[in-house]
């Protein structure tokens with residue numbers, strides 16, 4: 001009998017799982033359940049607005065969605081419209097592909113002051129995610145400290161210092177563009193608790209920092225080693241050694257850039273562990289302790305300095321949002337290579353934490369498809385018929401893929417200045433496109 005599978009989440013890991021399942025057997029039907037009317041998860045709401053090429057991968061997902069065995073149910077929220085227990089009753093297999101959408105906890109003294117903003121909210125805000133559309137963001141400051149030296153930290157720093165002209169042909173949310181470009185931000189400090197050899201950003205992303213119209217990268221030459229000591233090479237692994245070598249070369253080039261005449265600066269502050277957020281009710285600065293890296297770990301030296309800033313954005317990684325009926329530990333679903341239980345599987349960041357690039361989600365899809373094939377050779381549960389009936393009974397308003405394409409067409413029609421789209425950032429506005 002046909003196997004019915006529900007995939008919860010329509011980001012990269014959800015679509016790659018659908019693709020693997022479609023390949024793994026003919027007699028399968030797949031329903032992709034998404035909380036927002038809009039699909040594609042991090043491709044729409046996480047990838048930086050000025051990285052349009054990365055977003056082109058959505059075309060491949062569109063092809064997967066057009067397979068007659070796949071149905072999209074947008075605007076259906078697990079927890080609100082249906083529970084995991086109910087889905088497990090209805091479907092032979094349920095695959096969780098909900099990603100990691102909340103900030104990893106960050107709690108140094110002063111972390112609750114006004115002006116400390118988790119990166120999940122900040123990225124969601126500039127990307128037009130409905131959850132963060134109405135964030136009351138105060139950008140009235142010349143200094144911003146971004147904590148962390150990964151690719152998300154780099155994205156945030158870049159979006160804060162690019163000019164309106166540099167962002168014109170992007171899908172930066174219009175309200176975010178207005179706020180960022182009206183702000184007096186001049187100095188963005190990227191604080192890494194470890195050094196350039198341990199930085200998590202990749203080289204293409206780092207190099208972009210040297211190509212900005214009005215912002216210069218500021219790097220202390222004394223913090224950039226000539227080469228990678230063998231013990232560090234062993235510690236970080238062969239692939240990371242290659243990235244670190246390229247990063248060192250780029251950072252050395254940055255030390256030679258003359259910032260004179262540039263209005264803005266992005267300061268790379270390595271060996272700077274944040275220890276306290278300063279100020280009264282509002283943030284006025286970030287205190288960091290100078291560190292040394294010993295056996296790969298940041299060790300404090302007892303030497304402190306203060307960074308003047310009115311906004312602190314910890315970009316230190318994400319946790320997955322807990323889901324009722326799913327065991328969680330360390331910010332992700334407890335699983336054995338993706339298997340949570342027979343009939344319940346995890347893929348992508350909810351399986352393995354927030355790491356890797358978009359393509360890193362493909363093997364997760366393959367693993368889930370193989371496990372489903374092994375655990376459930378025969379289907380039998382009603383799948384979509386039961387879901388549709390359930391949703392009709394509780395007043396949900398599911399959005400089909402064809403309806404999403406109409407929303408997308410309206411976003412594209414509203415775009416100006418070479419931008420790919422002007423996003424709707426309120427669910428009500430998306431529904432109005434469909435229902436008037």
Ligand code: NAP
Pocket residue numbers: 147148149150151152153155192193194198199200201202205274315316317318354355356357
């Ligand atoms: P990440 O790469 O894990 O970087 C997190 C950063 O936060 C690291 O520098 C880490 O330092 C630091 N950190 C963690 N806990 C900290 C703490 N308590 N105090 C101070 N610093 C702390 O995470 P991410 O930047 O969120 O990126 C997530 C994934 O998305 C990555 O795989 C990334 O490559 C990917 N991504 C890719 C792109 C792109 O390709 N353009 C763009 C965005 C995101 P330690 O190393 O010392 O722990």
